[in-house]
């Protein structure tokens with residue numbers, strides 16, 4: 001799923017400094033799963049902002065709404081023109097949400113309430129880690145099922161670099177060296193030869209470097225399914 | 226002597242069977258050519274070629290290509306370093322051609338320290354290709370005369386291809402294989418990370434020799450003389466991939482502060498002596514970091530002077 005972190009409250013207050021009445025829109029998709037932009041978080045954020053503004057002697061009126069998904073026009077349209085009744089709208093969805101909202105409601109200003117960080121999953125309760133960088137040409141089977149593009153700080157296809165120490169990446173002590181895991185896994189499986197030789201030069205055309213990407217499912221476009 | 230690949234001085238020295246002695250020089254944090262040229266003077270005639278570092282430790286400096294070209298002008302032979310962190314494949318190929326056009330004949334292909342270590346940690350890291358592929362790319366450009374896309378190069382860059390190897394990084398058991406991979410990719414010579422843990426390096430080299438890697442490539446052992454115990458402590462703590470035995474720190478601390486530099490040089494000289502005899506080691510890469518003026522003395526005491534001159 002897509003993982004995000006909520007922006008600091010000061011930053012959000014700064015965004016709507018001049019507003020008297022705002023709408024906070026949550027999303028029941030990924031950001032609900034990673035506890036950053038679902039119903040509960042919308043309520044907490046609205047309450048926190050109201051208290052802060054009241055304390056500052058400049059009360060803020062906040063309405064709350066949670067959409068099924070903000071990355072789908074069908075759901076985004078449910079908000080309706082009432083979004084224009086507010087001075088601004090804070091979206092608690094990933095970066096996709098406020099864009100879909102902006103595209104549909106051109107008169108309104110939508111602010112991102114979260115920083116969208118990565119594609120990953122929960123490794124323990126309350127901890128999410130990156131697993132994929134959406135490079136568009138998945139090759140993890142060559143690396144024991146572990147992705148060096150997303151998980152090695154240098155996206156090496158022939159690691160580990162000279163900074164790998166005791167399974168830890170040179171970047172910081174909290175980051176594992178994924179290449180250490182790849183090598184150990186391959187050695188244990190007696191498949192070391194898979195890591196030898198020079199791998200094909202990666203084409204970044206399918207990644208973001210090739211420009212914004214688009215997926216087309218012809219059968220759906222034609223309405224056959 | 227088989228036909229030379231680049232005709233660089235370093236290649237000639239190694240091909241003739243001499244024990245190589247290479248140096249290192251960091252470009253200035255600015256455009257101070259005068260200071261750089263002054264550093265060159267300490268190295269001139271005392272080493273076979275000089276590595277020109279490429280934004281080492283991710284700190285921005287004068288470009289390694291410009292530094293290398295200035296070196297050529299001063300009559301020294303550069304070993305042009307290139308990291309994968311700062312350029313995509315277009316910029317790399319174009320810089321390789323540019324460096325060659327400016328008289329560069331050796332290059333060292335590196336991944337590069339991560340930018341979080343440096344003075345612009347906000348920078349984007351490129352890593353369009355990695356160091357293994359950089360080696361293969363330079364080889365393709367040189368031997369096939371082609372760019373990565375298979376288009377012909379009008380006058381290919383004849384580089385002597387170098388790569389790095391850190392026997393002290395993990396997982397240790399994999400390191401000889403990674404070295405083998407670099408040789409397979411096209412590395413003509415290897416310069417290792419600074420060696421301080423001699424016991425581990427001996428073990429590493431015995432594995433390398435067992436695999437016959439030393440016969441396919443020239444391996445230069447990396448040596449850095451310690452200026453004092455503080456430097457050793459710092460490197461142990463903060464420089465990734467460094468293996469500095471407590472014994473060495475103890476030895477440096479065992480003498481008075483003013484004598485620590487001499488003790489550091491003594492240790493380095495003992496290392497050089499051992500490397501001269503060690504099977505599989507074809508030379509020493511002396512990285513006297515910001516200590517270029519000591520190189521003449523170190524070279525003299527190491528008994529590697531005069532450097533061979535080969536036509």
Ligand code: SF4
Pocket residue numbers: 131132133134135136137138139140147148149150
């Ligand atoms: S190889 Fe590409 S698509 Fe596959 S997990 Fe890694 S970044 Fe994602």
Ligand code: SF4
Pocket residue numbers: 151152153154155156159160161162163164165168169170171176177178179180
């Ligand atoms: S230490 Fe490991 S994960 Fe970190 S950059 Fe090097 S190879 Fe990649």
